Amino acid sequence: MVERVVPEGQRRRRRPTKHGAVLSERLIIETALRLVARHGAEALSVRRLGTALGADPSSLYRYFRNTDDLLLALADEFVGRAQQGWRPSxxxxxxxxxxxxxxxxxxxxxxxxxxxxxxxxxxxxxxxxxxxxxxxxxxxxxxxxxxxxxxxxxxxxxxxxxxxxxxxxxxxxxxxxxxxxxxxxxxxxxxxxxxxxxxxxxxxxxxxxxxxxxxxxxxxxxxxxxxxxxxx
Missing domain, CATH: 1.10.357.10 (Tetracycline Repressor, domain 2)
Structure with missing residues (x-):
């Protein structure tokens, strides 16, 4: 991946992917988590993500600068899940x-x-x-x-x-x-x-x-x- 992330307000894909979903950062993160859980680190690639999403792999550049940027998003997702529902006692x-x-x-x-x-x-x-x-x-x-x-x-x-x-x-x-x-x-x-x-x-x-x-x-x-x- 190369660094050419589109500003957040301009990211939304107008047409659905081949699977009928509208591409979004949330959908990419959830799909990446599922792929890595099944296939390990090698699943974190533009090509495999594009295939799983039914989208052109180049469209992922609109959301993440590179695969490391996506990995950081996955790490942050886990930190967020750990805090879901937590309330101080x-x-x-x-x-x-x-x-x-x-x-x-x-x-x-x-x-x-x-x-x-x-x-x-x-x-x-x-x-x-x-x-x-x-x-x-x-x-x-x-x-x-x-x-x-x-x-x-x-x-x-x-x-x-x-x-x-x-x-x-x-x-x-x-x-x-x-x-x-x-x-x-x-x-x-x-x-x-x-x-x-x-x-x-x-x-x-x-x-x-x-x-x-x-x-x-x-x-x-x-x-x-x-x-x-x-x-x-």
Whole structure:
């Protein structure tokens, strides 16, 4: 793609696509999300999007400068979905917990897109709203601005890092994912206590816990540390 985006007021396509839909930024984003979920990163191309939309691929230039611009829109869409329906409770810890779990859950619902977008900074409307909201929670709780900024940074990076890690596991082909899960029984379950006493002693708990994401517990540890810092 080349950089020749048409101003927003001039974008609307007069004629429907071959599929009978009127081309729009929303339709392109939803179609791109669907394609990437099914086919991975290679689906994010002008040609494949044009085919799926029933439109001339060049018409996408009216909405996005290039495929990276579209990817940023997908990332911002996920941030927006995480905020849909969220309302502050007035309890800073509960609000941060819910926000973090929402971010994590949205990315895991579409792991292929998470692999492409979890590490990107969009500067778009949904992301800027999220930054404002999270900083507002922290400053409203009484954290000084330097601490609020550091906590914001750690909180968001933790949520997105776990989202990318867990999404990578979910995006594996089923045989590979099942093989990874079987390692805990096939390898760690057979380690003898004389050479690996700690693994042998904790193995039933270890094997059960490693089936799930470590994010909820890591989030609580971060909130514990933040609360201790606030009280101190």
């Amino acid at each position: 007035g309890d800073w810890r509960a609000d941060l917990r819910e926000m973090g779990l929402r971010i994590h859950a949205v990315y895991l619902a579409n792991p292929q897109v998470a692999l492409l977008a979890a590490h990107r900074t969009t500067g778009r409307a949904h992301e800027t709203a999220a930054v404002e909201t999270i900083l507002g929670i922290l400053r409203g709780a009484g954290f000084p601005d330097p601490v609020a900024v550091r906590l914001y940074h750690a909180f968001v990076d933790q949520a997105l890092a776990f989202a990318a890690l867990d999404a990578a596991a979910l995006a594996l082909p089923a045989p590979a994912r099942e093989a990874d899960e079987a390692v805990w029984l096939a390898a760690y379950g057979k380690l003898p206590p004389d050479t690996h006493p700690n693994v042998a002693a904790t193995f039933p708990l270890l094997a059960a816990d490693m089936r799930d994401s470590g994010y909820p517990f890591a989030l609580e540890l971060m909130l514990d540390a933040a609360e201790a810092r606030l009280r101190g």
